[in-house]
Amino acid sequence: MKERLLSWFSEIFGDTNNTEVYFAPGRVNLIGEHTDYNGGHVFPCALSVGIYAAASKREDDLLCMYSANYPDAGIAKVPLSLLAPKRTLDWCGYVEGVFHTFRKNGYSIDCGMNILIYGDIPEGAGLSSSAALEVVTGVLIRDFYGIDISNTDIAILGKEAENNYVGTSCGIMDQFASAMGKKDNAIFLDTNTLDYEYAPIKLSDASIVIVNSKVKHSLVSSQYNIRRKECESALECIRAGYDIDALCELNVDEYEQYSELILDDVCRRRAKHAIYENERTIRAKEALNNNDICLFGRLMNESHDSLRDDYEVSCEEIDVLVNLSRELPAVFGSRITGGGFGGCTVNIVANDGIGSFKEYISNGYFKATGIEPEIYVVTPGCGPYKL
Numbered sequence: 001m002k003e004r005l006l007s008w009f010s011e012i013f014g015d016t017n018n019t020e021v022y023f024a025p026g027r028v029n030l031i032g033e034h035t036d037y038n039g040g041h042v043f044p045c046a047l048s049v050g051i052y053a054a055a056s057k058r059e060d061d062l063l064c065m066y067s068a069n070y071p072d073a074g075i076a077k078v079p080l081s082l083l084a085p086k087r088t089l090d091w092c093g094y095v096e097g098v099f100h101t102f103r104k105n106g107y108s109i110d111c112g113m114n115i116l117i118y119g120d121i122p123e124g125a126g127l128s129s130s131a132a133l134e135v136v137t138g139v140l141i142r143d144f145y146g147i148d149i150s151n152t153d154i155a156i157l158g159k160e161a162e163n164n165y166v167g168t169s170c171g172i173m174d175q176f177a178s179a180m181g182k183k184d185n186a187i188f189l190d191t192n193t194l195d196y197e198y199a200p201i202k203l204s205d206a207s208i209v210i211v212n213s214k215v216k217h218s219l220v221s222s223q224y225n226i227r228r229k230e231c232e233s234a235l236e237c238i239r240a241g242y243d244i245d246a247l248c249e250l251n252v253d254e255y256e257q258y259s260e261l262i263l264d265d266v267c268r269r270r271a272k273h274a275i276y277e278n279e280r281t282i283r284a285k286e287a288l289n290n291n292d293i294c295l296f297g298r299l300m301n302e303s304h305d306s307l308r309d310d311y312e313v314s315c316e317e318i319d320v321l322v323n324l325s326r327e328l329p330a331v332f333g334s335r336i337t338g339g340g341f342g343g344c345t346v347n348i349v350a351n352d353g354i355g356s357f358k359e360y361i362s363n364g365y366f367k368a369t370g371i372e373p374e375i376y377v378v379t380p381g382c383g384p385y386k387l
């Protein structure tokens with residue numbers, strides 16, 4: 001891969017003097033959805049696919065960006081001095097955003113860079129190609145400009161870039177999972193404190209299988225922002241009677257005790273999802289520690305049902321996939337993963353049933369929707385690295 005990136009780089013930017021190649025992974029979230037902006041737990045793992053970046057410093061202050069995935073777009077060029085939030089809606093906004101955010105946080109970046117990007121992760125599938133792009137940019141800024149910064153802080157700056165520069169109000173999960181990934185482990189992260197623990201993925205004779213629905217409804221970002229607002233209003237209502245800073249500070253019993261303070265039915269259901277999902281995530285991590293894959297799978301199923309019914313972020317195509325999956329005895333659990341309204345499902349499938357799983361899901365999904373899904377059997381990958 002390194003040679004391929006370097007050869008593209010020299011084609012586009014002339015030579016490969018002082019050029020380095022880096023990688024940052026995408027992620028799949030096993031459970032803990034829409035909890036990260038409610039101060040709850042998440043349980044994602046990094047993937048072995050993600051975003052590669054070949055880069056070298058320039059003598060002037062231009063940032064020159066090229067994506068091998070979008071060759072027709074050519075090289076985008078912008079002087080560092082002209083970076084400004086929402087300047088572009090293109091993919092390069094993520095790269096620009098990280099440069100801008102490092103500078104805003106006082107890190108010195110004294111010259112521009114040539115950057116060639118290549119992603120081997122399906123884009124728009126809810127597997128966090130954008131977080132991987134932010135993290136790989138953070139890592140190359142760290143190394144090229146000699147900045148002393150931890151991977152956790154790179155994740156935090158990546159999120160800040162996405163919130164303020166790109167203008168998407170995501171939580172910290174995706175950037176954290178990409179920056180802090182560990183091979184064969186999931187990350188159990190408390191988004192309130194950023195305390196985390198690695199949990200070895202021991203699934204005995206089963207695997208993580210991702211099914212890409214190949215649909216992405218345009219609702220994603222507008223509905224994401226609406227969900228955040230609904231959770232904020234639910235929090236405001238509860239704060240009238242109980243002193244908390246985030247919904248997930250409540251456990252399920254406390255929620256049941258205070259839920260009547262939330263007058264609006266929709267906001268109450270959103271809060272219910274977040275609080276129950278947080279508890280499911282804590283239990284799922286324990287189940288994994290205890291090798292209880294059946295319980296882990298059941299919690300994944302409950303997570304999906306809650307995302308479908310109370311949080312209302314699923315969609316027809318994803319429900320078709322989940323329902324087909326649950327018809328198979330080899331499947332321990334199946335749920336939507338990521339922000340919602342399309343993207344992928346994550347499934348735990350017994351190894352000896354993976355062949356028939358692929359066939360059954362592909363045929364059934366095609367019959368119901370006319371779309372051929374993509375199916376990937378994955379193992380958790382490591383965090384960012386230099387090739």
Ligand code: GLA
Pocket residue numbers: 032033034035036037170171172173174338339340
């Ligand atoms: C998107 C966001 C994350 C998280 C998930 C939902 O992936 O980027 O921060 O909120 O949705 O769990």
